[in-house]
Amino acid sequence: MPKMIAVHSYKGGTGKSILATNLAYIYASYGKKVLLVDMDFRAPTLVVAFEFPKVKKYFNNYLNGECDLEDTFYDASHLVKHTGGELKVALADPSTEAIREMLIKTRKWEMDALRRLFAMKDRLFDELGYDYCIIDTSPGIHYSSINAIVVSDLALVVITLDDSDMDGTRRMIKELYNIFERKSMIVINKVVGPEAGPGSEKKKLVETMQRMFMEPIVGVLPCVCELTKYRRSRIFAHHYPRHPFTKAIKEIAAKIE
Amino acid sequence: MLSNKALPFEATNQLLLLNNLIYHIGVIIYCYTISYPQKMEPRQGVLAANREDVKEILAKILEALTRIEDALGDLYCVESEIRDILRGSREKAGEYLEAMKVLDVVTLLELPDHLRKTAVALSKLGEARAQDVAEITGRERAVESSYLNQLARLGYVKKIRRKHEVWFKLA
Incomplete structure (x- = not known):
């Protein structure tokens, strides 16, 4: 069954974009038709990750009603050739002017944007035959991220073991996801020490977090120093298919599926 | 409290008409003051006042009318500002009410x-x-x-x- 997944977090810098990008890549490498959308309009990231040579239309333009949905798609299927999969990417406009413009949108615009997102979902799954749409959102409770959560089938929440992050996430689940009856799953990122390993410590961490959030923990991602060494333009799972980080994301992909 | 009724549109027009009228009276008096010595001899009816006295009186009237005209001009500016403020408030209130009804x-x-x-x-x-x-x-x-x-x-x-x-x- 096709799924729209909003990758969200309470705080910034938790690893949402890396998870969203690699998750999209993994599903596409399994032969699925995937669309990855950058809806972090305040700090667009995917434009750097994919480095498409000429971008004429951004996802902002679709939400503004300035172009058709497919005009914003850029093809990254060459990354998954021979798998039968398809990976398209819709980018957020990284220009300062566009970021500023998105910050001052009216409530009426946000309402129209929500309607366009619903229309996008219908078009992707009912007409274009997509299997997955993965949305990289802005952190925290922000218009665009709430819109993405309302329209998605699942909110994949990325947390770190930082106290303020965990506290904020708990409130966000209670005051946002639950209100919209949105199913959510949690990924713990940047875990260090034995809790990141395969032993009982990891199991204990998962149990504790599950009790705290009352939502399923679908992944524990180790803190990988190499990630910071490599340019974002290198899709980690593509270049390091056997790395423990890639394996952990594959496990998450399987649990969501 | 200020309301639109306090300054109806007709009032502005009346102010403008009065303003114009005073201006024209002023122009006539001024022209008369300048041309009088050359064109006319004082009639007997101008009574005992001599030519210089008449000129002085008319100059004072002209001065007073100019002051009234300036004051009316100021009043018109104030009225215009008040009207802008009221219009702005109405628009802001409208926007607010509009925003209240959006189902975002x-x-x-x-x-x-x-x-x-x-x-x-x-x-x-x-x-x-x-x-x-x-x-x-x-x-x-x-x-x-x-x-x-x-x-x-x-x-x-x-x-x-x-x-x-x-x-x-x-x-």
């Missing part, structure tokens, strides 16, 4: 649970009948009809009658 995600968060479900379904459809909303929410058509009417009364939704059907659309 923040408004959705504030709605009671039963209405939120209906509102989210209508956000998806844009425009729908109670039956269409019921198909998404899985509730009875009559229930959705009642909730849609509640949203319409709250001003979030517009109710449109088309032949024998009632449609609802986002305001």
Whole structure:
């Protein structure tokens, strides 16, 4: 069954974009038709990750009603050739002017944007035959991220073991996801020490977090120093298919599926 | 409190007319003052006052009229400013009221649970009948009809009658 997944977090810098990008890549490498959308309009990231040579239309333009949905798609299927999969990417406009413009949108615009997102979902799954749409959102409770959560089938929440992050996430689940009856799953990122390993410590961490959030923990991602060494333009799972980080994301992909 | 009634549009016109009238009287007096010595000899009726006295009196009148004209000009500016402020307030109030009625995600968060479900379904459809909303929410058509009417009364939704059907659309 096709799924729209909003990758969200309470705080910034938790690893949402890396998870969203690699998750999209993994599903596409399994032969699925995937669309990855950058809806972090305040700090667009995917434009750097994919480095498409000429971008004429951004996802902002679709939400503004300035172009058709497919005009914003850029093809990254060459990354998954021979798998039968398809990976398209819709980018957020990284220009300062566009970021500023998105910050001052009216409530009426946000309402129209929500309607366009619903229309996008219908078009992707009912007409274009997509299997997955993965949305990289802005952190925290922000218009665009709430819109993405309302329209998605699942909110994949990325947390770190930082106290303020965990506290904020708990409130966000209670005051946002639950209100919209949105199913959510949690990924713990940047875990260090034995809790990141395969032993009982990891199991204990998962149990504790599950009790705290009352939502399923679908992944524990180790803190990988190499990630910071490599340019974002290198899709980690593509270049390091056997790395423990890639394996952990594959496990998450399987649990969501 | 200031209101539009305190400064009706007619008042502005009257001020302008008075302003013009005073200006023209002033011009006539000024011309008369300048030309009088050359063109006319003082009539006997100008009584005992000599030519210099008349010139002085007329100059004083002209000065007074100029002051009145300036004051009226100032008054007109103030009135114009007040009108702008009132117009701005009305627009801001209008925008605020408009914003209050938008069914965005923040408004959705504030709605009671039963209405939120209906509102989210209508956000998806844009425009729908109670039956269409019921198909998404899985509730009875009559229930959705009642909730849609509640949203319409709250001003979030517009109710449109088309032949024998009632449609609802986002305001």
